[in-house]
Amino acid sequence: MEPKAKTPRVFMMKQSKIADGCLRVGVFSNGYCPMNGAKLPVVRAIDGDDDNDTRKAKDASFEREILMTPPNNSELCVTLPMRSLTVEEYAEAFKSFLDHSTEHQCMEQFNEKDLPSIVASLGNGKSTINVLGVGSGTGEQDLNMIRIIQAKHPAILINNEIIEPNPQHILAYKETVRNSSDLKNVSFTWHQLTSMEYEKQAKEQNIQKKFDFIHLIQMLYRVEDIRSTIRFFHSCLDCYAKLLIIILSGNSGWASIWKKYRHCLPPTDSGHYITADDIKVVLEGLGLTYQVYEFPSAWDITECFIDEDTVGGHMLDFLTGTKDFMNTAPHDLKQRLRQALGQPECSTKKDGRVVFRNDLSMIVVNS
Template sequence: MAADEGSFVESFRVFLELSDKRRIGADKSSLSVLGVGSGGGELDIQMLSLLQSTLPAVPITADIMEGSSKLTDNFKVIAVQCTFDWHTLNSEDYAKQVIAKGDVKKFDFIFRYEKGLFAVLKVLYYVDDLERTIKFYHSLLKPNGRLICSCKKGGWDTLWKAYEKELHDGPVTHFYSSAEVVACLKNLGLKYEQHTFFPSCDITECFNPSSGTGKQLLYFMTSQEDFYQSFTPEIRAGMLDLLRNKCSTEKDGRVFFNDGFSCILVDP
C-alpha cells in the first residue's frame, strides 16, 4: 500500500507548488504543524521534509499526537530537522487537554494520513461525532492555515459498507466515506478543495489461504488481526468474493484492489 503514501505526499507537493509561497509563510518567523494519530511517523517525516524544502528559511515546529507510546518511541528515532513536541494521547484526551488549558495553540498545517484504512485524520475512525471532531481540529488553525484530510474511496467504500456490522466489531468503530466528510464540511460551512486519486494494489495473495503476505493484507484491509479466525466461513467467502469481483480489477491473472482516496484541503 506504499502507493497510497506516495500519492498523498505527491498531492501535498502539488498543493505547495500551486500555492503562493508568500501566502503560506507570509511574514512568519516559523511554521507550526500538528500531526494527528501519527503512528511511527514515516509519512509525517516525508510531509515535514517537503514543507521544509519548500520554505527552507522558515523553522518548523511539529506537535505530534499519537496514543501509542510504542509508536511514539519509533517516531522519535527518525525525528530530524524540525523541533518536535510529543503528546502521547488519543484524540478525545488531547481535545480535553487543549480545552482545559484555555491557551489554545494554533497551527499552520494539521494533517494526518495513515496507510490503508485509517485516514481522515486517522482518529475519525475512533470517534462517534465526525462533525464535532473536524470542528475542533479546524478551530486550531492559524489564519491561512490548512487542515489536510485523506479519506478512502473505491474498494474501501464497497467493502466497509457491505460488511459494516462485521468490520466495525473491532478497533475501528466507524467508516466515514469521502462523501460523508464532504457533507460534514458543507454543513459546517467550511470551504475546501477535493482531489481524488485512484492507485491500485496487487492483492492476489489474499486469495491464497496459506500466504503470509495475503494474511497481512487482509489484516490491513479489515483491521482484524486474524482474518480466518475473526469471521465465519460464510462471511470470509463473501468478503473475498466482494474483494475480487466488486473492489478490484483483474489483469494477467493478478487481482488489483481499487485503492482510491480523496485528499481534502480545508480552508481556515
C-alpha cells in the same frame, strides 16, 4: 445437599440480545448480518453459581470442547470468536499493508504535485510556521510534508507538534528524526494522547494555540466523534492556514466492501467505516470550504485468494479489521467476501494479479 442441576450451556439467543457482547461467536456492530440473519447460536460463559475451582476448570474445558469439536448438529455450529484487531495488531497489519500497497507513494504524488502550492501561503510572512500532526504514526508522511514546507519557505523556523497515542509509533518517529540530517530549523514536540484527550487538555488548561497547518492523515476512522474532532481542529487554525484530511475515497474498494459487509464484521474501536464522502457531508454541515484532490492508490491482494496463505490471511485481517479472519469468520462470509473483492468496484486484474482500489482523497479545508 441437592446435586446441582446441569446448566444448559448452548442455547439460542433472541436477536435483541445478540449485540450484548456474546463471548464465543461473531459479534456484529448492529446485531444483524445479512450472512447469518438474526439466528445466531450462542455459547455463553457461565458465571454466578460456580463454587469451586474444579467445577470452573470443567466448565472451561467443556466450553473449549464445544468450540473446537465440529458438531454434527448444525444448530450448534459455533466458531471461534470473531474479534477486532487490538491496537498492536492493527499497527502490525498497517505496516504490512504499507509494504504491499502504494498508499505512501500516492501521498508522495500529492506532495510533489499539489502540496507545494497549498503550503505556499502558510504563515503569511511570519518567521515561524506552526504545524500540528494528528495521528501521525511513525511520521514518514509528516516529515515529507515538513520538507516541502521547508523548500517553500527556506530558512523559516518550523514548530512541529504531534498528537499520537501509540508510544511505539512515537519512539519510531523520534528515531527517524534523530537519523535525519536535513531537518534543521525544525523543533518537535510529541503529545502521547488521542485527539480527544488533547482537545480536553487544551480546553481544561485554556490553551488556545493556533497552527498554520494541521493534518489528519488516515486516522479519522479511529476517533470517537468525527464532527467535533474536525470542528475542534479547524478552530485551532490561524489565519492563512490549512487543515489537510487524507482519507479513503468514496470510490475505493473499501467503500464497496464496507457497504455490504460492515454489519458482518466485529466493530472497530470506534466503529467508523468512513470515506471522503462522509467527511464532505460533515464539512458542509459545518459550513467550511474545501478542495478535494483524488489520487488512485493500489494494493496487491492476490494472496487473499490463496487458501492457508499467511500473507493473504494478514491482508484479510486488515481488510476486515478482524483478528484471524480466515479461521474465525463463517464459511459463507469468507466465500462471499472473497467474491466481492474480485468484483470491478473493488479491484482490477493485471498480469494475473488482483489489485484492490485503495484510492485516497486529499481534502484541504480553508481556515
